[in-house]
Amino acid sequence: MIAVTFAALWGHWWRSPLQLFTLLAGLALATALWSSVQAINAEARASYDAASATLGEVQFDRLVHRDGLPIGQDTYIRLRRGGWLVSPVIEGRIGDVRLIGLDPLTAPGGMAPIGWSNMNDLQDFILADGRIIAAPDVVLDGVESDPAVAPGTAIADVGTVQVLLGRRDEFDALVVRPEQPLGQASLEEIAPELTRQVAQSGSDIGRLTDSFHLNLSAFGLLSFAVGIFIVQGAIGLAFEQLRGTVQTLRTLGVPMQFLVLLIVVELLGLALIAGSIGVGLGYFIAALLMPDVSATLRGLYGADVVGTLELRPIWLASGMAISIGGTVVAASTALWKLSRMPLLVGAQPRAISVIAGRGEKAQAAASAVLLLVAFVLALTADEILTGFVLLGALLIGAALGLPIVLRVLLDGVAQYSRGVIASWFWADTRQQLPGLSLALMALLLAMATNVGVSTMVSSFRLTFVAFLDQRLSSELYVTAESPEQAAYMVDFMTPQVDAVLPIMSAQVQISGRPTDVFGARNHATYRDNWTFLTAGLTPWKDVHTNDAVLINEQLARSADLQVGDVVSIGEQPLAIAGVYADYGNPIGQAIIAEYLFKILFPNVLPLRFGLRLPLEDVGAFVEGLQSEAGLPASSVINQASIKAYSLAIFDRTFTVTAALNILTLSVAGFAILMSLLTLTAMRVPQLAPAWAMGLTRWQLGLLELFRTVMLAVLTGVIALPLGLALAWVLLAVVNVAAFGWRLPMFLFPWDYAQLGGLAILAAGLAALWPALQLARTPPADLLKVFSNEQ
């Protein structure tokens, strides 16, 4: 019996290959998008874990020299003998490779790639020609590859690295283990020249880029939702067609539960096939996008991500799981209805609008509730998670409400229509709406997301360009390698340029937040180019004469500070004279006058300088620097090239989202195509009367085309405000929660027009084939409607 039933059920798909294709293609595409995003995310996360573990600076406190000098080995021994459980770290560069030296015995868990566990490994690591373990992308003779090491980094024993870097008996930092013993001597007693740097959870690479990845995941989820809509449509219609077969089988004696089970098995099998195709496709897409993503992350956050994709089981598994899960979700309501079907009721395909009518009230209610939730959250949300909940509620609420809004619009237009064809057209459109609604919802979501994200990106770019102009106001930036060279360079440069602006900074805590504090020279450059979000009347004057401080937006937001509040660095009180924007910085930043900086941090000597000179003199001056002062080319950076580099990085940032946008729009277009094709079969009895009364088939085809395009236009009109709301949420809620700074929102009507055109084109293309098919329906088929055979 199993074989026969199975054959009967499978025969249905065999007879309608289109539905089978719709089902498989929709699921595969959706899975592909989801798994490509997950693949990128998983790859990036693995790199962050390796980077964090290797550096240890995120997880553990460190002891560093107050003046940035190296720490002597004898200091390390004194600390250990004083009861401090610290572990030495030394860092340097050999060529392009960052070399880190660790002591595997004292390094806290998670830092070193070698432990006390394996004596043979330990022996090779520690003894004479110590072993070097490097990331897979490092190309050096005699190193061992280990994917757990951060990209571009190599790790060896601290003794080995001291020798390789020619720095015996010194370290750069001492990592402090979380647990320390009783009776420890105080740091001031043993090593007063050291200071303790608290583990910077605020700059945790993983958290920073969480927002970027949430963004990507949201796109993946969106695409998947669109795919589910397709699947829902296909399954719903398939089950409608299946009713005849099911009724026959049941009257032949096949039990209902058994039938349901077989259908479920069949669907799961199809889901597995589609899922596999989808995952394979997803890997391909991810591999294409990965180099862009890693360049983006490196530029934006300094996060090192390998540019190649490794096959990781987690996203394979999640792709398959979501494919199967999605099918289950999509099929469950249809199956439930099928199982409740009375045995002997006529199995005629019913007009779809009848089916849809009952659900509409529930849908309207759901939509209203979600939009209300979104409204409330818009006023109160201040975290990434609630921001995304807000986004979800807004989008889903709008999507659910779309068919109702369209129907109301159509009702209104229908009232004013004159003429038979027009009346019939509007009525028919209204009747078509439920069948197309899923596809239109998908289109709405895709268009709104496009509008929203492109608004966000363009606002960002506009602001960023202005920001770079403000920050990179010096023509040249030079970096010295030592304080002596810096002093020599200052003497050399000062007579030749308009101004030498030293860049010096130290790390402090302001209001309990880690902050970089900079000393600024009193020069017109700052007064002319700096813009503030909020400021007193004369912020720069206050800074240079009244011991005031300027802080960045991140610090102001996180510590809840405003202009006029008083903060302190150490014992020095400072009044806040202004708050400025500081995009891309994860921690706080403050600016004080140069003379005050020198008082507070007498041992910090600037090694970087901004130089003001006329633009046409830059070339000659740089040559002079290199030939007479012997400064290597890499130490001199041209402002124009920094700007270009920053902008290039920025543009690549959103290449990924742009690519995903286009893919999403295509998937939505595909959804329309599939819905229309699936409906075509059922349209014949509805169009036959119109044909019989004189409309030619070509007229009918054209009307179909027009209908789809018109519905797409209406959807687009609704998508625009939805997309702008989405952009607002991203800029004002999600970005603020993720980064701590807010971007102003700009509008770009031309972009929206372009997008609308693109969407209409997609809809039109999607409708072309079904319209053609309709126009070429053989008259005999249309006639059959009126005979007893149909």
Add this chain to the structure above:
Amino acid sequence: MNSRLIFILLWLPLASLAQGFAGLGSGAEGFKLPETNPTFQFPSDDGSHPDFKIEWWYLTANLQGADGQDYGLQWTLFRTALAPKDYEGWSSPQLWMGHAAVTTPDAHFVAERLARGGIGQAGVTADPFEAWIDEWTFSGLDSGAVLRAAGPNFAYDMAMYAIGPRVLHGAAGYSVKSADGQASYYFSQPFFKIEGTLQLPLGDVSVAGEAWLDREWSSKPLGSDQTGWDWFSLSFDDGSKLMGFLLRGDSVFTQATLIDEEGTPVAYPDGAFTAEPIKQSQVAGRDVPTTWKVMLPDAGIDVVVTALNTQSWMDTSIPYWEGPVRVTGSHTGRGYLEMTGYE
């Protein structure tokens, strides 16, 4: 996270498969091996022997608090060498490990330290005697000896003085560990008076009692089939002491030394000393015997040894059981028990 960072889990079972407990049965690879009829020089042999692969300075103490409660204390410094030749600086093949513990009837506190040799973070000097790792120290062996260690939630600061001589085990300090002849140099200094303060979470406790120092060094002390040992150091109320150990492998190998009040040792060969578990306890997810029947019929010793705290588990990179015990039966007294290799 990197799977290689899982320190402990994979190591022990693999090690005990082919190399005896804690790898002590693996090859000697160029290190010196103990020879019969050794002559020791003191104070130089109080110090370190880098030609040998493994060595320890192992102090255990049975203490009583002012309230009459029993306590146990442990201070151990292990040295292991990755290669026979020694160097200064970070290339030194010496690795040092320190274990410290305090045991009360209700609690057991453990701390571990690891250090590289050659840089001064840990080491031993023979004259004047000092053994140290980080801020832990054991200095002096006669009068005015000092013993200090600390962990995250406990610490101790003790003063000691010796009231008896060193005692050589086995054949004048050549202590055989298996029928195949693996051996180590082994002597003890079991006659110390010790007093001081224990810093514990519930408060400081003044304690006093007796301490026992074990000194042992070798390069391949175990046979590759030997999975662990049970070691007893018992101090009887009549002034005599007993050191006995049982090595578990394909067959059981035992040795014992009976020490009289003057410090004169009598060595007993394999089989003379027997120890049988009477009661097992669940310790750290393992079945560990915590009450033993210990017999040395040739000396009229038939005692039951009971752990003060069955949960005396040393949760260190290489875990084992070590804790104070009470002795009842033909003789009464206190002592220490060490059990290794229980999985």
